[in-house]
Amino acid sequence: MSKPVAALALGAALLALPALAQAPAVQTCQLGDLRLESGQVIPNFRMTYITHGTLNAERSNAILSIHGLRGDRTTQSPWAGPNQALDTTKYFVIQPDTLGVASLDPDATTSPTRSGMNMAFPRFTMRDMVNAEYRMVTECLNIRRLVAVTGTSMGGIASLQWAVSYPDFMQAVIPLVPQAHANRQVNFIWEAARQAIMLDPKWRDGNYPNDDRPVRGTGVGMIIQNAFGISAGGFEALFATREQVHRNYAQQVEQIGASTQARDWIYRTWAIESHDIAAAPPFNGDLVAAARSIRARLLLIPNCFDQLLPPGESGVMTVAMHAPDAKVVDIDDLGGHGGTRSPRGIATITAEVRDLLQRIEQGRPGFGGPRYPRHWARPDRCPG
Numbered sequence: 001m002s003k004p005v006a007a008l009a010l011g012a013a014l015l016a017l018p019a020l021a022q023a024p025a026v027q028t029c030q031l032g033d034l035r036l037e038s039g040q041v042i043p044n045f046r047m048t049y050i051t052h053g054t055l056n057a058e059r060s061n062a063i064l065s066i067h068g069l070r071g072d073r074t075t076q077s078p079w080a081g082p083n084q085a086l087d088t089t090k091y092f093v094i095q096p097d098t099l100g101v102a103s104l105d106p107d108a109t110t111s112p113t114r115s116g117m118n119m120a121f122p123r124f125t126m127r128d129m130v131n132a133e134y135r136m137v138t139e140c141l142n143i144r145r146l147v148a149v150t151g152t153s154m155g156g157i158a159s160l161q162w163a164v165s166y167p168d169f170m171q172a173v174i175p176l177v178p179q180a181h182a183n184r185q186v187n188f189i190w191e192a193a194r195q196a197i198m199l200d201p202k203w204r205d206g207n208y209p210n211d212d213r214p215v216r217g218t219g220v221g222m223i224i225q226n227a228f229g230i231s232a233g234g235f236e237a238l239f240a241t242r243e244q245v246h247r248n249y250a251q252q253v254e255q256i257g258a259s260t261q262a263r264d265w266i267y268r269t270w271a272i273e274s275h276d277i278a279a280a281p282p283f284n285g286d287l288v289a290a291a292r293s294i295r296a297r298l299l300l301i302p303n304c305f306d307q308l309l310p311p312g313e314s315g316v317m318t319v320a321m322h323a324p325d326a327k328v329v330d331i332d333d334l335g336g337h338g339g340t341r342s343p344r345g346i347a348t349i350t351a352e353v354r355d356l357l358q359r360i361e362q363g364r365p366g367f368g369g370p371r372y373p374r375h376w377a378r379p380d381r382c383p384g
Contacts, residue, residue: 024050024051024052025050026048026049026050026073026107027048027049027050027051028046028047028048028049028107029046029047029048029049029135029136029139029140029141030044030045030046030140031045031046031047031132031135031136031139031140032044032045033045034099034110034128034131034132034135036122036124036125036128037124037125037127037128037280038122038123040122041122042110042115042121042122042124044110044115045110045132046109046110047096047097047098047099047109047110047132047133047136047140048073048096048097048105048107048108048109049073049094049095049096049097049136050073050074050077050095051092051093051094051095052077052080052081052086052088052092052093052095053080053088053089053090053091053092053093054092055092055141055143056092059141059142059143059144060145060147061090061091061092061147062091062092062093062094062137062141062143062146062147063086063091063092063093063094063146063147063148063149063150064094064096064133064137064146064148064149064150064151064159064162064170065079065080065086065093065094065095065150065151065155066095066096066098066133066149066150066151066152066154066155066156066158066159067095067097067098067101067151067152067154067155068151068152068153068154068155068156069102069153069154069265069268069269069272070102070222070256070260070265071101071152071153071154071155072097072101072103072105072108073095073096073097073101073108074095075095075152076093076095076150076151076152076155077095078341079093079150079349079350079353080093080095084350085349085350085353085354086150086353086357087354087357090357090361091147091357094137094141096109096133096136097109098129098132098133098154098155098158099111099124099128099129099132100112100124100129100264100267100268100271101264102260102261102262102264102265102268103259103260103261103264104259104260104261111261111263111264111267112263112264112267113210113261113263113264114264118206118207118263119205119206119207119263121267123267123270123271124267124271125271125274125275126157126158126161126271126272126275127161127165127280128271129158129271130158130161130162130165130166131165133158133162134162134165134166134169145168145169145170145171146169146170146171147170147171147172147357147360148170148171148172148173148174148356148357148360149162149163149170149172149173149174149296150173150174150175150176150353151175151176151178152176152177152340153176153177153178153309153337154268154272155176156175156176156177156178156179156301157175157178157179157272157275157309159173159174159175159178160173160175160178160179160180160277160319161275161277163277163294163296163298163323164277164278164283164290164293164294167293167294167295167296168295170296171296171297171360172296172297172298172299172356172357172360173294173296173297173298173299174299174301174353174356175298175299175300175301176301176340176349177301177302177303177306177309177331177337177339177340178300178302178309178314178316179272179275179309179314179315179316180276180277180278180287180290180291180314180315180316180318180319181275181276181277181278181279181287181314181315182272182273182274182275182276182314183310183313183314185228185310185313186272186273186308186309186314187273189224189225189228189308190269190270190272190273191273192221192224193221193222193224193225193269194221194266194269195221196217196220196221196224197214197217197218197220197221197222197262197265197266198217199217200214200215200216200217200218201214202214202215202216202217203217203262206263206266208262208263213261213262214262215257215258216253216257217257217262218256218257218260218262218265219252219253219254219255219256219257219258219260220253220257221262222256222257222260222265223249223252223253223256225308225337226252228307228308228336228337229306229307229308229336229337229338230307230334230335230336230337230338231305231306231307231334231335231336233305233334234305234334234335234336234339237334276315277290277315277319278290287315287318287319287322288318288322290319291318291319291321291322291323292322292323292324294319294323294324294325294326295324296325297325297326297327297356297360297366297367298319298320298323298325298326298327299326299327299329299352299353299356299367300316300319300320300326300327300328300329301328301329301330301331301340301348301349301352302316302328302330302331303330303331303332303333303335303336303337303339303340303345304330304331304332304382304383304384305331305332305333305334305335305336305339306336306337306339307336307337308336308337309337310382311382312380312381312382316328317379317380317381318380320372320379321379321380325366325367326371327367327369327370327371327372328371328372328373328379329348329349329352329373330373330376330382331344331345331348331349332344332348332373333345355367355368355369356368
């Protein structure tokens with residue numbers, strides 16, 4: 001793969017671009033009023049989703065797979081299929097458009113834009129998002145227990161919250177490049193990104209018409225995360241010249257701005273940057289207690305080259321040390337936050353997920369291999 005092409009592929013992975021392959025039919029779950037942690041209510045809430053595979057008669061083979069910040073219901077599809085990480089000859093894989101999804105699909109899950117409320121839409125949290133997903137799974141699909149919950153980036157954050165909010169609802173939780181709580185650097189990143197969008201004259205305090213969106217500001221703002229998501233070594237590996245960097249930047253700014261609903265994306269960043277799995281009762285900020293409450297097998301898959309959601313500063317290592325049944329697998333890829341879809345990332349994740357699901361299927365406890373990567377000198381931080 002040439003460096004420019006590789007750069008585009010990695011950039012797409014980092015920003016969780018919707019998958020291009022034809023997706024299954026879209027289904028809609030009507031949930032009525034969705035009450036938020038704040039006490040506010042989103043009326044007429046709906047959640048759209050797609051599925052892969054077949055739900056068995058016992059309704060016991062389902063896996064929930066959650067997309068990232070800018071993704072949609074199709075983004076997790078590369079993980080699902082025959083002999084893939086989520087083998088659809090065995091499992092029924094559910095991929096929702098999560099609360100506030102920032103796609104341009106007018107019929108997707110309720111968001112600030114699709115509700116018609118725009119900036120009057122109530123702010124929501126990651127726990128609100130997880131609660132909406134729980135209602136979709138239980139009320140519309142009538143599923144009472146999942147084999148696993150997994151997700152990438154914001155979806156990884158949500159899956160880790162699932163482990164705390166609904167500890168007995170799944171047998172395994174598999175967060176890819178997640179955070180347990182926001183850190184101060186990520187607060188800085190998202191605020192910089194939002195301000196770049198809001199400086200676009202077409203932002204209009206967030207009340208822009210859909211036919212005249214702040215496309216330029218959206219592209220510039222959202223791509224700020226690339227500077228943190230990809231490691232410095234990753235940039236060197238991807239680009240041979242300054243001109244290649246500039247061309248790739250311009251292409252991604254145009255593509256991202258044209259395909260993202262800025263208003264909805266901003267609301268979702270507010271949810272990420274305020275998140276802490278231990279914030280709600282009964283933990284009241286005690287991350288160790290929240291980690292110890294997890295009952296599912298927890299397969300944490302961070303990337304030590306990730307500068308967007310660094311595993312140490314974002315609490316992932318603390319969770320790994322205190323969760324009763326946890327394993328950490330380091331993707332160890334220069335792609336950083338986008339390394340989940342590098343060849344190394346795909347191979348590592350697929351092998352680990354398949355092994356865990358096979359152990360569950362065969363009734364074997366725990367995990368295969370060491371609890372922490374063998375090359376790590378200590379369990380609470382990445383090497384170096």
